[in-house]
Amino acid sequence: MTAETGIAKxxxxxxxxxxxxxxxxxxxxxxxxxxxxxxxxxDAALPALILGLDDQVLACAIAFLVLTGFWRAHxxxxxxxxxxxxxxxxxxxxxxxxxxxxxxxxxxxxxxxxSRLAVDLFALNLGVIGLLFAGQWIYISRSPExxxxxxxxxxxxxxxxxxxxxxxxxxxxxxxxxxMPISANWGYLLIPLILAVSNRLPYR
Amino acid sequence: MTAETGIAKxxxxxxxxxxxxxxxxxxxxxxxxxxxxxxxxxDAALPALILGLDDQVLACAIAFLVLTGFWRAHxxxxxxxxxxxxxxxxxxxxxxxxxxxxxxxxxxxxxxxxSRLAVDLFALNLGVIGLLFAGQWIYISRSPExxxxxxxxxxxxxxxxxxxxxxxxxxxxxxxxxxMPISANWGYLLIPLILAVSNRLPYR
Amino acid sequence: MTAETGIAKxxxxxxxxxxxxxxxxxxxxxxxxxxxxxxxxxDAALPALILGLDDQVLACAIAFLVLTGFWRAHxxxxxxxxxxxxxxxxxxxxxxxxxxxxxxxxxxxxxxxxSRLAVDLFALNLGVIGLLFAGQWIYISRSPExxxxxxxxxxxxxxxxxxxxxxxxxxxxxxxxxxMPISANWGYLLIPLILAVSNRLPYR
Amino acid sequence: MTAETGIAKxxxxxxxxxxxxxxxxxxxxxxxxxxxxxxxxxDAALPALILGLDDQVLACAIAFLVLTGFWRAHxxxxxxxxxxxxxxxxxxxxxxxxxxxxxxxxxxxxxxxxSRLAVDLFALNLGVIGLLFAGQWIYISRSPExxxxxxxxxxxxxxxxxxxxxxxxxxxxxxxxxxMPISANWGYLLIPLILAVSNRLPYR
Numbered sequence: 001m002t003a004e005t006g007i008a009k010x011x012x013x014x015x016x017x018x019x020x021x022x023x024x025x026x027x028x029x030x031x032x033x034x035x036x037x038x039x040x041x042x043d044a045a046l047p048a049l050i051l052g053l054d055d056q057v058l059a060c061a062i063a064f065l066v067l068t069g070f071w072r073a074h075x076x077x078x079x080x081x082x083x084x085x086x087x088x089x090x091x092x093x094x095x096x097x098x099x100x101x102x103x104x105x106x107x108x109x110x111x112x113x114x115s116r117l118a119v120d121l122f123a124l125n126l127g128v129i130g131l132l133f134a135g136q137w138i139y140i141s142r143s144p145e146x147x148x149x150x151x152x153x154x155x156x157x158x159x160x161x162x163x164x165x166x167x168x169x170x171x172x173x174x175x176x177x178x179x180m181p182i183s184a185n186w187g188y189l190l191i192p193l194i195l196a197v198s199n200r201l202p203y204r
Numbered sequence: 205m206t207a208e209t210g211i212a213k214x215x216x217x218x219x220x221x222x223x224x225x226x227x228x229x230x231x232x233x234x235x236x237x238x239x240x241x242x243x244x245x246x247d248a249a250l251p252a253l254i255l256g257l258d259d260q261v262l263a264c265a266i267a268f269l270v271l272t273g274f275w276r277a278h279x280x281x282x283x284x285x286x287x288x289x290x291x292x293x294x295x296x297x298x299x300x301x302x303x304x305x306x307x308x309x310x311x312x313x314x315x316x317x318x319s320r321l322a323v324d325l326f327a328l329n330l331g332v333i334g335l336l337f338a339g340q341w342i343y344i345s346r347s348p349e350x351x352x353x354x355x356x357x358x359x360x361x362x363x364x365x366x367x368x369x370x371x372x373x374x375x376x377x378x379x380x381x382x383x384m385p386i387s388a389n390w391g392y393l394l395i396p397l398i399l400a401v402s403n404r405l406p407y408r
Numbered sequence: 409m410t411a412e413t414g415i416a417k418x419x420x421x422x423x424x425x426x427x428x429x430x431x432x433x434x435x436x437x438x439x440x441x442x443x444x445x446x447x448x449x450x451d452a453a454l455p456a457l458i459l460g461l462d463d464q465v466l467a468c469a470i471a472f473l474v475l476t477g478f479w480r481a482h483x484x485x486x487x488x489x490x491x492x493x494x495x496x497x498x499x500x501x502x503x504x505x506x507x508x509x510x511x512x513x514x515x516x517x518x519x520x521x522x523s524r525l526a527v528d529l530f531a532l533n534l535g536v537i538g539l540l541f542a543g544q545w546i547y548i549s550r551s552p553e554x555x556x557x558x559x560x561x562x563x564x565x566x567x568x569x570x571x572x573x574x575x576x577x578x579x580x581x582x583x584x585x586x587x588m589p590i591s592a593n594w595g596y597l598l599i600p601l602i603l604a605v606s607n608r609l610p611y612r
Numbered sequence: 613m614t615a616e617t618g619i620a621k622x623x624x625x626x627x628x629x630x631x632x633x634x635x636x637x638x639x640x641x642x643x644x645x646x647x648x649x650x651x652x653x654x655d656a657a658l659p660a661l662i663l664g665l666d667d668q669v670l671a672c673a674i675a676f677l678v679l680t681g682f683w684r685a686h687x688x689x690x691x692x693x694x695x696x697x698x699x700x701x702x703x704x705x706x707x708x709x710x711x712x713x714x715x716x717x718x719x720x721x722x723x724x725x726x727s728r729l730a731v732d733l734f735a736l737n738l739g740v741i742g743l744l745f746a747g748q749w750i751y752i753s754r755s756p757e758x759x760x761x762x763x764x765x766x767x768x769x770x771x772x773x774x775x776x777x778x779x780x781x782x783x784x785x786x787x788x789x790x791x792m793p794i795s796a797n798w799g800y801l802l803i804p805l806i807l808a809v810s811n812r813l814p815y816r
Contacts, residue, residue, distance in 0.1 A: 011425055011483050017215055018429025018630075021222025025230065026433065028304045033311045042319040050312075050321065061301065068297045075215050086607075093476045097469065100436045107441045108458075115450040117458065199290075221623055222426075225630025229638065232712045237719045246727040254720075254729065265709065272705045279623050403698075419629055419687050426633025434637065494811075501680045505673065508640045515645045516662075523654040525662065 007084045012092065019096050020071040023103055027063050030107045031056045059110035059122075062188050063102055066126055066166060069191065070099065073133045073163055080140060080155070082148045091136055098129045109185070119177040119184040127170030133163035158198050165194035211288045216296065223300050224275040227307055231267050234311045235260045263314035263326075266392050267306055270330055270370060273395065274303065277337045277367055284344060284359070286352045295340055302333045313389070323381040323388040331374030337367035362402050369398035415492045420500065427504050428479040431511055435471050438515045439464045467518035467530075470596050471510055474534055474574060477599065478507065481541045481571055488548060488563075490556045499544055506537045517593070527585040527592040535578030541571035566606050573602035619696045624704065631708050632683045635715055639675050642719045643668045671722035671734075674800050675714055678738055678778060681803065682711065685745045685775055692752060692767070694760045703748055710741045721797070731789040731796040739782030745775035770810050777806035 034049035036042045074092075081088075102125055109122040137159040141151045173187030238253035240246045278296075285292075309322075309329040316322040341363040345355045377391030442457035444450045482500075489496075513526075513533040520526040545567040549559045581595030646661035648654045686704075693700075717730075717737040724730040749771040753763045785799030 006487070008483055008487060011421060011486075013215060014218060014422060014425040015429055015479065017218040018222050018426050019433055021219055022226055022430055022433040022634075024300070025223055025226040025304045025307075026437075028308045029230075031308050033308065033315055036316070042316040043321065046316060046319050046321045050325070064301050064304065065297075068300075071219065072293075075212055078215075079210070079212060089480075093473075096432070096476075097472050100433045100472065103433075104436045104439050104441065111441055112444065112450040112454060115454050117451065117454045121458070217623060218626060221626040222429075222630055225426075225627055226430075226634055228708070229631055229634040229712045229715075232716045233638075235716050237716065237723055240724065246724040247729065250724060250727050250729045254733070268709050268712065269705075272708075275627065276701075279620055282623075283618070283620060414691070416687055416691060419625060419690075422626060422629040423633055423683065426630050427637055430634055430637040434641075497684075501677075504636070504680075505676050508637045508676065511637075512640045512643050512645065519645055520648065520654040520658060523658050525655065525658045529662070 007086070007089055009078070009081065009084050012084060012089060013078060016074050016092065016096065017071075019099060020067060020074075023099055024064055024067050024071075026103045027060045027067075027106055030060050030063075030103060030110050055113040056110040058185060059106050059113065062185055063106040063122075066188065066191065067099070067102060069162075069166065069195070070095075070129055070133065073136075073159075076159065077133075077136055077140060080148060080151060081146050083146055085143070085146060088136070088139060088143070088146065091132065091139060095129060095132045095136070098125060098132065101125055102129075113185075114182045116177045116181040116184075119181045120174050123170035123173045123177075123184070123187075127167040130163050130166035130168075130170065134160050134167070137163060154202055158201050161198045161201070162195060165191045165198070168194065211290070211293055213282070213285065213288050216288060216293060217282060220278050220296065220300065221275075223303060224271060224278075227303055228268055228271050228275075230307045231264045231271075231310055234264050234267075234307065234314050259317040260314040262389060263310050263317065266389055267310040267326075270392065270395065271303070271306060273366075273370065273399070274299075274333055274337065277340075277363075280363065281337075281340055281344060284352060284355060285350050287350055289347070289350060292340070292343060292347070292350065295336065295343060299333060299336045299340070302329060302336065305329055306333075317389075318386045320381045320385040320388075323385045324378050327374035327377045327381075327388070327391075331371040334367050334370035334372075334374065338364050338371070341367060358406055362405050365402045365405070366399060369395045369402070372398065415494070415497055417486070417489065417492050420492060420497060421486060424482050424500065424504065425479075427507060428475060428482075431507055432472055432475050432479075434511045435468045435475075435514055438468050438471075438511065438518050463521040464518040466593060467514050467521065470593055471514040471530075474596065474599065475507070475510060477570075477574065477603070478503075478537055478541065481544075481567070484567065485541075485544055485548060488556060488559060489554050491554055493551070493554060496544070496547065496551070496554065499540065499547060503537060503540045503544070506533060506540065509533055510537075521593075522590045524585045524589040524592075527589045528582050531578035531581045531585075531592070531595075535575040538571050538574035538576075538578065542568050542575075545571060562610055566609050569606045569609070570603060573599045573606070576602065619698070619701055621690065621693065621696050624696060624701060625690060628686050628704065628708065629683075631711060632679060632686075635711055636676055636679050636683075638715045639672045639679075639718055642672050642675075642715060642722050667725040668722040670797060671718050671725065674797055675718040675734075678800065678803065679711070679714060681774075681778065681807070682707075682741055682745065685748075685771075688771065689745075689748055689752060692760060692763060693758050695758055697755070697758060700748070700751060700755070700758065703744065703751060707741060707744045707748070710737060710744065713737055714741075725797075726794045728789045728793040728796075731793045732786055735782035735785045735789075735796070735799075739779040742775050742778035742780075742782065746772050746779070749775060766814055770813050773810045773813070774807060777803045777810070780806065 031053055034046065034053070036045045036049065074095075105122040105125040108118045112118040137156055140146060141156045144150050169188045169190040172190055173184040176187050177184040235257055238250065238257070240249045240253065278299075306329055309326040312322045313326040341360055344350060345360045348354050373392045373394040376394055377388040380391050381388040439461055442454065442461070444453045444457065482503075510533060513530040516526045517530040545564055548554060549564045552558050577596045577598040580598055581592040584595050585592035643665055646658065646665070648657045648661065714737055717734040720730045721734040749768055752758060753768045756762050781800045781802040784802055785796040788799050789796035
């Protein structure tokens with residue numbers, strides 16, 4: 001006979017909150033403090049150098065906002081759970097593994113915003129996390145033994161739509177990148193749009 | 205009919221505490237460990253190199269103390285809340301987005317303390333966060349459904365004054381920077397002054 | 409007469425969760441954002457540069473997954489404890505000291521994946537942590553005064569096997585490294601294998 | 613009439629635990645991953661380069677262990693408190709400000725272990741934190757309104773001795789540094805010695 005130790009839900013939450021807090025704060029290390037060449041007055045050189053950081057600041061802000069969305073997804077899913085099993089924990093750890101790569105892919109797209117490859121890797125990273133969250137919603141909808149109450153159809157539909165909003169936006173970014181890599185990140189504007197729609201969906 | 209999942213207040217608090225803890229600790233990465241040129245004795249070179257870090261240490265200490273003030277503001281506001289809604293969460297996430305930029309603008313002003321632009325960006329970053337906290341106080345004062353008890357006028361007034369103390373000090377720093385950028389950060393001495401006044405205000 | 413202040417279990421958990429969250433997120437700083445030489449088009453140079461990161465990404469993913477395993481070990485052990493004493497806290501702090509070195513040894517093996525020394529130091533770091541966890545299981549099995557209920561033999565055996573899975577895999581990696589350092593990290597595939605076995609062991 | 617909002621003890625604890633977790637994990641960034649010169653085989657060059665990291669590893673380990681001691685001091689003090697007031701919070705924030713500097717002074721002493729100035733700054737940083745903890749013990753012993761129960765003399769004496777152990781060791785390190793800066797950090801061996809004595813002191 002085999003059994004399984006229950007997993008302390010509270011500690012998984014602390015780990016997740018910690019990793020998101022750190023990943024979100026590390027993003028800013030993506031932005032290089034500009035180096036004014038020796039012999040040049042900082043006041044003369046800095047304005048142009050700082051304006052040149054626009055791609056980095058934009059990438060950082062997008063990644064931050066997408067990460068807040070993912071954190072919200074964790075938080076929403078955990079609200080429905082009364083307990084956690086090993087499969088669900090492992091799903092979460094894979095999400096977290098993908099999440100700690102976000103500062104790296106953000107850094108890549110921040111430094112090489114005109115490269116289609118950099119745009120695609122950033123989009124792939126975010127898009128896969130979106131898919132994994134959709135997978136979590138489906139998994140818990142089929143695991144009533146983990147839930148406070150059976151998941152209503154509306155809640156599942158809304159959770160899936162919100163999770164996939166990032167994946168859809170990532171695909172859009174990759175499509176834009178085919179012709180205009182530098183403008184690809186505007187594709188992420190689809191996320192707030194889809195979220196706004198999801199907030200109007202009936203709950204049941 | 206649409207509804208809204210409640211948001212776990214405790215997890216938002218953990219995320220905020222985590223981001224502040226990290227941002228406050230990352231500040232010190234602002235300070236470069238000096239590099240003694242090869243062939244020079246460290247004991248001969250270090251004293252001057254370390255004294256040359258004064259701007260960086262000062263910027264780091266100011267940013268740390270201002271961040272503790274912001275953290276206190278979060279903590280005070282959350283004490284009045286019995287629950288959180290989506291709008292309030294979004295307000296907080298915007299504050300956090302601005303907060304993760306603080307190590308960057310601190311680094312900028314630490315490296316270019318004589319540049320008016322660097323001083324202004326640092327002040328702008330802090331000043332905007334102050335405004336956003338004032339916005340949070342106003343928002344919760346008008347959202348009694350989120351509160352344990354209706355907000356007393358004195359509490360609101362004190363919260364606003366404390367939030368805006370940073371904005372006022374940031375404006376002062378920008379004004380000083382017009383003529384003496386290198387001395388601008390003394391403007392932040394206004395914050396403890398205003399806080400001391402706020403502690404004497406009647407509570408109702 | 410001497411006495412001992414009880415130690416707040418919840419705070420030790422927060423410290424552990426925090427350190428693991430940070431160490432897991434810092435791993436990604438191991439991966440250098442590639443620098444495209446000036447005058448070369450990013451789109452031309454990036455693909456090869458990014459493919460060249462395979463060792464770093466692999467090392468980062470392995471270290472992440474091993475750290476999640478260690479975090480799980482902490483979490484499992486703490487579930488059995490009703491209180492903590494000084495000896496147990498000290499054991500944990502030594503584990504944490506070894507844990508904060510993981511991003512460093514990961515970085516080493518990521519940069520020098522063909523060096524036997526780098527492989528050995530990474531394996532030593534992980535293997536020692538595995539041993540220390542085995543030590544924790546033995547310590548708590550002999551300290552019934554710390555436990556909710558006496559540890560069942562099956563739980564102890566399973567805990568030991570899971571802790572030592574990393575040590576066994578680390579020894580395997582070191583053995584592979586004698587002839588093929590670059591392939592040594594495949595030794596860590598033993599961990600999921602041993603964990604899968606441990607999940608089939610009888611619980612009592 | 614003025615009043616004071618109570619301060620959420622739990623959130624101060626989360627902030628402290630977070631900052632300690634981060635500072636303890638950042639220490640390892642103190643250790644530079646060695647760079648093998650181009651054209652040299654890593655296996656030939658790495659052993660000497662890694663052995664050359666001994667000062668950095670030692671400084672990192674000492675700082676880690678001292679920080680665990682400080683974290684323990686926070687944890688012990690908070691166990692006696694039923695609530696927190698503004699003065700006590702401010703004392704803690706000053707301790708935290710000094711704490712976030714520890715990775716910097718550690719980095720300094722790690723890179724320049726033979727420099728008396730570096731040794732002194734590291735010792736000063738740690739020694740001042742020890743003094744501030746002694747100050748916290750005295751403050752709470754005189755603020756019975758914050759405590760679950762009046763502080764026993766033995767508890768206060770033990771708390772003071774443990775807090776000052778770091779200060780005493782730091783002074784010892786500075787004295788050793790007068791003649792042998794490179795051996796100064798052995799002075800910190802006084803800390804476990806003093807702690808061992810403190811554990812034998814009568815509790816009342």
